[in-house]
Each structure stands twice: as structure tokens, then as C-alpha cells.
Amino acid sequence: MSLFQEEYDVIVVGAGHAGSEAAAASANMGMKTLLITMSLQNIAQMSCNPAMGGIAKGQIVREIDALGGYSGIVSDQTAIQFKMLNQSKGPAMWSPRVQSDRMRFAETWRLMLEGTPNLDFYQEMVSGILIENHVVKGVRTSLGIEIKSKTVVLTNGTFLNGLIHIGEKQFGGGRAGESASFGITEDLVKVGFESGRMKTGTPPRVDGRSLDYSKMEEQPGDINPSKFSYSDITKPLAVQKSCHMTYTSNEVHDLLREGFDRSPMFNGRIKSLGPRYCPSIEDKINRFADKERHQIFVEPEGWQTCEVYVNGFSTSLPEDVQFKALRSVAGFEKVKFLRAGYAIEYDYFPPTQLKHTLETKLISGLYFAGQINGTTGYEEAAAQGLMAGINAALKVQDKEPFILKRNEAYIGVLIDDLITKGTEEPYRMFTSRAEYRTLLRQDNADFRLTPKSNAIGLASDARLKRMEYKLDESEKFVEFFKETSVKTKEANPILESKGSAPMTQPDKMFKVFSRPQIELEDILKFDKVKSYIEEHNLDNEVIEQAEIQVKYSGYIEKEKQNADKLTRLEDVKIPENFNFDKIKSMSYEAREKLKKIRPVTISQASRISGVAPSDISILLIHMGR
Structure with a gap:
């Protein structure tokens, strides 16, 4: 069976x-x-x-x-x-x-x-x-x-x-x-x-008990931490653990260079490409030879374990070279390795x-x-x-x-x-x-x-209701700012303290809040705002959302208009079996790229490397647009 x-x-x-x-x-x-x-x-x-x-x-x-x-x-x-x-x-x-x-x-x-x-x-x-x-x-x-x-x-x-x-x-x-x-x-x-x-x-993992944190810069978390999930299943952290930061030096770089002849990156053993934006330490000191030091973030692996992740020291150099060089980094003079760093193809x-x-x-x-x-x-x-x-x-x-x-x-x-x-x-x-x-x-x-x-049946109804409540309350809060006037004697002391021009006559709170110098903490000083928040029992998510909608409404509206233009191009579909070879007036490179990728819409076709705006115009003509 x-x-x-x-x-x-x-x-x-x-x-x-x-x-x-x-x-x-x-x-x-x-x-x-x-x-x-x-x-x-x-x-x-x-x-x-x-x-x-x-x-x-x-x-x-x-x-x-x-x-x-x-x-x-x-x-x-x-x-x-x-x-x-x-x-x-x-x-x-x-x-x-x-x-x-x-x-x-x-x-x-x-x-x-x-x-x-x-x-x-x-x-x-x-x-x-x-x-x-x-x-x-x-x-x-x-x-x-x-x-x-x-x-x-x-x-x-x-x-x-x-x-x-x-x-x-x-x-x-x-x-x-x-x-x-x-x-x-x-x-x-x-x-x-x-x-x-x-x-x-990936970098080496080391024993945190062997590090001297007094020689490093402490990197604490936010004073008022938020969280990832929009659900009410999770809560923000009440207690946090600090990370730390230290630096390499010319001495560290010289020690690393001693192993370059045994590096798989430089002796041809590794032929494939790695992530450009997360280079190994040997790649960094080779590409940026003018830099005297590079940051190293010392990240704890958990609440109770002594294991520490050495962020910024990714390497595939021989383990003895890794160890010798890392021991020359401030705070790592007595470091003990748990695992060596390595590369993987x-x-x-x-x-x-x-x-x-x-x-x-x-x-x-x-x-x-x-x-x-x-x-x-x-x-x-x-x-x-x-x-x-x-x-x-x-x-x-x-x-x-x-x-x-x-x-x-x-x-x-x-x-x-x-x-x-x-x-x-x-x-x-x-x-x-x-x-x-x-x-x-x-x-x-x-x-x-x-x-x-x-x-589509994935996000729960409870999730949807929570989102709708947040959206409804933030929109009402924005309307409150649009409808509520503020007097000059209330606003001007705050405006002048922030280097913003004083008001000459009463105005809507929305306009006051929209000024670039004015922040949420300033608006929360107004009694009308404090009363509204208390009366409606608004949480931080709703307040933050309203703040963004008020302060950035012009940028958001402009971007929506640009997005609408994109949507119009997304609506122009290319037939599934469209014969690109018949468009002789289009560049050869564009025809080959379009045949290989088979874009679904004109918008997608316009984003293909090697397809020029003139090729898109020709394509639209052949599609009868």
C-alpha cells in the first residue's frame, strides 16, 4: 500500500x-x-x-x-x-x-x-x-x-x-x-x-559572551514600538533587546586581503553572481578600497541564546582568515566562533x-x-x-x-x-x-x-471589519479637520514657535495642519483635537492614518492620477497568440524580447528592457489602436 x-x-x-x-x-x-x-x-x-x-x-x-x-x-x-x-x-x-x-x-x-x-x-x-x-x-x-x-x-x-x-x-x-x-x-x-x-x-555566528559591548555603539529599539500585524492577535513589545554597532579598520582590511588568494570569489571557483546590495566583506573592501572602515551590526539571535549574528561581515574566505580579521574589530578581540561564514551557489x-x-x-x-x-x-x-x-x-x-x-x-x-x-x-x-x-x-x-x-476567501471577515472600522474612523477624523475652524489666538503661538507665518484670520484646521513645519504633536495641543480623540476613543493607527491623509493629500492625489494613467494602459490587452514576427517595422531586439516574455498588456510590454516607446507605438498601430 x-x-x-x-x-x-x-x-x-x-x-x-x-x-x-x-x-x-x-x-x-x-x-x-x-x-x-x-x-x-x-x-x-x-x-x-x-x-x-x-x-x-x-x-x-x-x-x-x-x-x-x-x-x-x-x-x-x-x-x-x-x-x-x-x-x-x-x-x-x-x-x-x-x-x-x-x-x-x-x-x-x-x-x-x-x-x-x-x-x-x-x-x-x-x-x-x-x-x-x-x-x-x-x-x-x-x-x-x-x-x-x-x-x-x-x-x-x-x-x-x-x-x-x-x-x-x-x-x-x-x-x-x-x-x-x-x-x-x-x-x-x-x-x-x-x-x-x-x-x-552569510557571515560567521559568534558567542556573544566573548564580545566586549562597551567598545561598541548601542542600537536600541523605538521608544514607542509599533508592530507588523494589522490584527489584534499581537501586541507591541513591552521589553526590547538592543543591537550594537562597531566598525572594521584598515588593519582588518589588510588581514582579510591576506586570504584573497584562497578566496573562491577571486580565484574563479565561484562563477555566479551574488547580491549587489549585500556584498561580502571581501567584495566591499575590494570594490570600495578608498573606504577606511565599514559598519558591522552585532545582532543577538534571541532572548536567551548567546549566539550573535555579525551583520556586514558576510564572507567565504578561509575560516582562519575570518577569525584572525574579526579579532581585530573593536569589541571582538576575544571572539569565539560558533560557525564560520560561507558562500553558497x-x-x-x-x-x-x-x-x-x-x-x-x-x-x-x-x-x-x-x-x-x-x-x-x-x-x-x-x-x-x-x-x-x-x-x-x-x-x-x-x-x-x-x-x-x-x-x-x-x-x-x-x-x-x-x-x-x-x-x-x-x-x-x-x-x-x-x-x-x-x-x-x-x-x-x-x-x-x-x-x-x-x-477570494483568504483574509477573514474579522480582518475586513477591523480594516473598515479603521478606514471609517480615519476618514471622519480628516473631515473633522476640514470642517473645524481655529482662531488666530489659538494657532499663532504654536505657529510662531515652529517658525511658521502667523495667521491673520481664522482658518480651517486642515490648512493649519497641512503646513510643512506643523507636526502631529503640535496639532494635539489644540483642545478641540484632544476632545475629539477622547470622545471617539481613537487609537494610534487611526490618528497616524488621518495625519498622513491631511499632510500629504496633494502628493497622494497626484500619484493617484498618475496611477490611473497606468491602469488605462493595463486595460489594453495583447492577444495571447499575437504574431510579433509580422511587425517588420519594429526593431529586431524588441520582437525577440516580446516573443520571449509574451507580455499580457501594453503596459507590461512597455516595461521590457530593449522595447522602446517607438516599438510600443508600432505595436498599438498593428493592434488597431
């Missing part, structure tokens, strides 16, 4: 951040789901730094939470520090970040998944994909077991033919202490997929082979999510996993796919960038990648996405 008698709706291969979100989404949408991983003990393991969020990444976690994913909740429940980054800039740039307890993070994820109905687990390596007539039928394991499924989501992370490098030593592995996965790449290449190799790296599949749903173009029912698509980062992986899980569930139910546009979510920007432009180096999200970042703020992700998710 076979271990698996029934056919699953969705099989998710890999239980990292992408796989965990994919499995949760599919199961919560009522699909019979199987999550297969090589190690049930390492579900949602934080392979690199023990943190979630950051610039643009924090917006993604908020979006995942607004859609009904688990990442925000798990991050809140296992946080040891919270920071809202970029608060000196406008709210479009604010980005939440938490330092996490690594062990509790993985444990909480596993327990949440085990508490999710419709979700089964199995520990083994998947070595092949079952395919018939370009339709996925399930997976084959290393023991030769065939498990049937209507859809399959691959979230293999760095495990596909993974190869770990430490100096001149190299060995197979998906991450330290875990074996690589073999067979899937070969199966997919046989049916016509294009694959490539990428590289990432792994297979990925250029994401131009995918649809916006993350379903592959070649094989119906097969989805890719996470580092298999050439991305880097927990948040980017989790977002893709969530979207792949949603769309696999919708496909099984013969429902319309769920696709987020660039003006609707950072997740929409991420996926559109991947499938339209592709990537030859690990892709990381930045706020600069989003044209409409004033609309895509971390504070309004629930307004943007919770109604959409509720409509």
Missing part, C-alpha cells in the same frame, strides 16, 4: 519562507495541501540574519499580513526589537523592521502551520516532477514515491544542486548542516526550462518563464516562488509564496487568477519586475523600484489589500 492514496489539490515543495506562506494560503483557502520538506525541524528557518522587514521589505511584510499571510504575526510574536526606519523622511519611506528570536520564529511558524486545517506534512527530498502533456501531475521523492497533485509549488531556496564554499574547501549543501537537493533541475531542463546559477553568502530559473500568477508558461499547474526565481530575502520569498499558493488554490477551483498591479502593492512591483525584466543577479526590493510608493505605504496596506483578499 502506498503512503499516499489520495490526490492533493496543492503540493508545496520546500518549507522556507516561500513554502510556508504558500502552504498556509492554499490550506486556508480550503485546498487539501501537502508541504514536503527535507527537514521538519527547519520549517521557516532564518538561514541568514535574524530579522524581518527593513527598507521596502517592511512594506512587503505589512502587505503579506493584510492579505492574510502569517509572516507579520510570527514576526510580532517572536520579536526582540522593533524599529520604524526612515522616520526622518516622508511616510512613503517609513519601513518597519524587527529583530527576531531565531529559534522561536521557526517554532512559532511550525506550530501555526500545524494548527492550519487542510494541511499535511511529509519529510523527504523531492527528486522529480511528474508531468504529462505539459500538465503537472505531482512529484516523485528520493524513495521513489509518487504523490499525485493538481498543482505543485516549488520553493526550493538555495537547495537545488547547492554548493557551499569556505576558502578552498567546497561541499554540497543547501545551507550549513543540511544536504543539497538533486533531480528537480535536471527534470525541468529536460522539458525545456532554462536554468542558471546564483550565489549568496545554487540553481535558479530565470523568472521570465513565468506568468504574473507565478505559474510557469511551459507546464500548466506548476508554480515557482522564492529564490528559485532569482530573488534574495525572506520577505521577497514569503510574498511570492503567498501569491503562488493563492493562485494554485484558485486554479484548482477554476477561478480567476489573483494578480496585483504595480500601483496596488510592492508585491505587484516585485512580481512584475521579475517576469517582465528578469534578473541575472539576486533581486532585492527597494522603495525606488516602485513608481507609486506614496500610494504603497506600510500604513495603508490593509486598505489596499484586505478587501481583495477577503473576496
Whole structure:
């Protein structure tokens, strides 16, 4: 008798951040789901730094939470520090970040998944994909077991033919202490997929008891910390743990250079590209030779463990070189290693082979999510996993796919960038990648996405009601500012104290609040405002939302108008089997790119590298527009 008698709706291969979100989404949408991983003990393991969020990444976690994913909740429940980054800039740039307890993070994820109905687990390596007539039928394991499924989501992370490098030593592995996965790449290449190799790296982990923190700069969390999840399941941190910061030096750089001849990066052993925006320490001192020092962030791995993550010291140099150089860093003079840093090379599949749903173009029912698509980062992986899980569930139910546009979510920007432009180096999200970042703020992700998710059966009705209450109360508060007048004798002392021109006659509070010098703390000094907040029992989320809507209303409205123009181009669909070869007046490069990527809309076609505005004009003419 076979271990698996029934056919699953969705099989998710890999239980990292992408796989965990994919499995949760599919199961919560009522699909019979199987999550297969090589190690049930390492579900949602934080392979690199023990943190979630950051610039643009924090917006993604908020979006995942607004859609009904688990990442925000798990991050809140296992946080040891919270920071809202970029608060000196406008709210479009604010980005939440938490330092996490690594062990509790993985444990909480596993327990949440085990508490999710419709979700089964199995520990083994998947070595092949079952395919018939370009339709996925399930997976084959290393023991030769065939498990049937209507859809399959691959979230293999760095495990596909993974190869770990430490100096001149190299060995197979998906991450330290875990074996690589073999067979899937070969199966997919046989049916016509294009694959490539990428590289990432990680720093040493050290014993915090051996560090001298008095020689470092303390990095505490926010005085009034917020949280990731919009739900009321989690609460802000009452107690936080500090990180610390120190620096490399010319002495450290010289010691590192001594090992360059044994570095796999410089002696040709590593041929693939690593993340440009998260370079190794040897890459930094080589590329930025004029810099006398680089920052090192000393990040605790949890509340009770002594393990510390040395952020900024990612390296694949020989372990003796790592150790010698790190002992020359201030505060690390007596450091003890728990693990050496290393680099890892792994297979990925250029994401131009995918649809916006993350379903592959070649094989119906097969989805890719996470580092298999050439991305880097927990948040980017989790977002893709969530979207792949949603769309696999919708496909099984013969429902319309769920696709987020660039003006609707950072997740929409991420996926559109991947499938339209592709990537030859690990892709990381930045706020600069989003044209409409004033609309895509971390504070309004629930307004943007919770109604959409509720409509497809993922975000709960309770989530929707909570969002609607927040929206209603913030809109009423904004109306209060528009309707309420303030007298000169009330306003002028505050205005003059902030260097703003005094009022000559009474005016609406909305106009006073809109002045760039005036902040929320100034407005809260007005008795009418304090009375309104107390009478309506407004919480900080509502007050913050109203503040943004008042102070940035002009910018928000302008961006909405620009987004509407994009939407008009998104509505111009390109026929599925359109023959680009017949357009001889279009450049050869544009025809080849359009044939390869097969854009769905004119808007998507205009974003393809190598397709000029003149090519788009010619295309529109041939489409009779």
C-alpha cells in the first residue's frame, strides 16, 4: 500500500519562507495541501540574519499580513526589537523592521502551520516532477514515491544542486548542516526550462559572551514600538533587546586581503553572481578600497541564546582568515566562533518563464516562488509564496487568477519586475523600484489589500471589519479637520514657535495642519483635537492614518492620477497568440524580447528592457489602436 492514496489539490515543495506562506494560503483557502520538506525541524528557518522587514521589505511584510499571510504575526510574536526606519523622511519611506528570536520564529511558524486545517506534512527530498502533456501531475521523492497533485509549488531556496564554499574547501549543501537537493533541475531542463546559477553568502555566528559591548555603539529599539500585524492577535513589545554597532579598520582590511588568494570569489571557483546590495566583506573592501572602515551590526539571535549574528561581515574566505580579521574589530578581540561564514551557489530559473500568477508558461499547474526565481530575502520569498499558493488554490477551483498591479502593492512591483525584466543577479526590493510608493505605504496596506483578499476567501471577515472600522474612523477624523475652524489666538503661538507665518484670520484646521513645519504633536495641543480623540476613543493607527491623509493629500492625489494613467494602459490587452514576427517595422531586439516574455498588456510590454516607446507605438498601430 502506498503512503499516499489520495490526490492533493496543492503540493508545496520546500518549507522556507516561500513554502510556508504558500502552504498556509492554499490550506486556508480550503485546498487539501501537502508541504514536503527535507527537514521538519527547519520549517521557516532564518538561514541568514535574524530579522524581518527593513527598507521596502517592511512594506512587503505589512502587505503579506493584510492579505492574510502569517509572516507579520510570527514576526510580532517572536520579536526582540522593533524599529520604524526612515522616520526622518516622508511616510512613503517609513519601513518597519524587527529583530527576531531565531529559534522561536521557526517554532512559532511550525506550530501555526500545524494548527492550519487542510494541511499535511511529509519529510523527504523531492527528486522529480511528474508531468504529462505539459500538465503537472505531482512529484516523485528520493524513495521513489509518487504523490499525485493538481498543482505543485516549488520553493526550493538555495537547495537545488547547492554548493557551499569556505576558502578552498567546497561541499554540497543547501545551507550549513543540511544536504543539497538533486533531480528537480535536471527534470525541468529536460522539458525545456532554462536554468542558471546564483550565489549568496552569510557571515560567521559568534558567542556573544566573548564580545566586549562597551567598545561598541548601542542600537536600541523605538521608544514607542509599533508592530507588523494589522490584527489584534499581537501586541507591541513591552521589553526590547538592543543591537550594537562597531566598525572594521584598515588593519582588518589588510588581514582579510591576506586570504584573497584562497578566496573562491577571486580565484574563479565561484562563477555566479551574488547580491549587489549585500556584498561580502571581501567584495566591499575590494570594490570600495578608498573606504577606511565599514559598519558591522552585532545582532543577538534571541532572548536567551548567546549566539550573535555579525551583520556586514558576510564572507567565504578561509575560516582562519575570518577569525584572525574579526579579532581585530573593536569589541571582538576575544571572539569565539560558533560557525564560520560561507558562500553558497545554487540553481535558479530565470523568472521570465513565468506568468504574473507565478505559474510557469511551459507546464500548466506548476508554480515557482522564492529564490528559485532569482530573488534574495525572506520577505521577497514569503510574498511570492503567498501569491503562488493563492493562485494554485484558485486554479484548482477554476477561478480567476489573483494578480496585483504595480500601483496596488510592492508585491505587484516585485512580481512584475521579475517576469517582465528578469534578473541575472539576486533581486532585492527597494522603495525606488516602485513608481507609486506614496500610494504603497506600510500604513495603508490593509486598505489596499484586505478587501481583495477577503473576496477570494483568504483574509477573514474579522480582518475586513477591523480594516473598515479603521478606514471609517480615519476618514471622519480628516473631515473633522476640514470642517473645524481655529482662531488666530489659538494657532499663532504654536505657529510662531515652529517658525511658521502667523495667521491673520481664522482658518480651517486642515490648512493649519497641512503646513510643512506643523507636526502631529503640535496639532494635539489644540483642545478641540484632544476632545475629539477622547470622545471617539481613537487609537494610534487611526490618528497616524488621518495625519498622513491631511499632510500629504496633494502628493497622494497626484500619484493617484498618475496611477490611473497606468491602469488605462493595463486595460489594453495583447492577444495571447499575437504574431510579433509580422511587425517588420519594429526593431529586431524588441520582437525577440516580446516573443520571449509574451507580455499580457501594453503596459507590461512597455516595461521590457530593449522595447522602446517607438516599438510600443508600432505595436498599438498593428493592434488597431
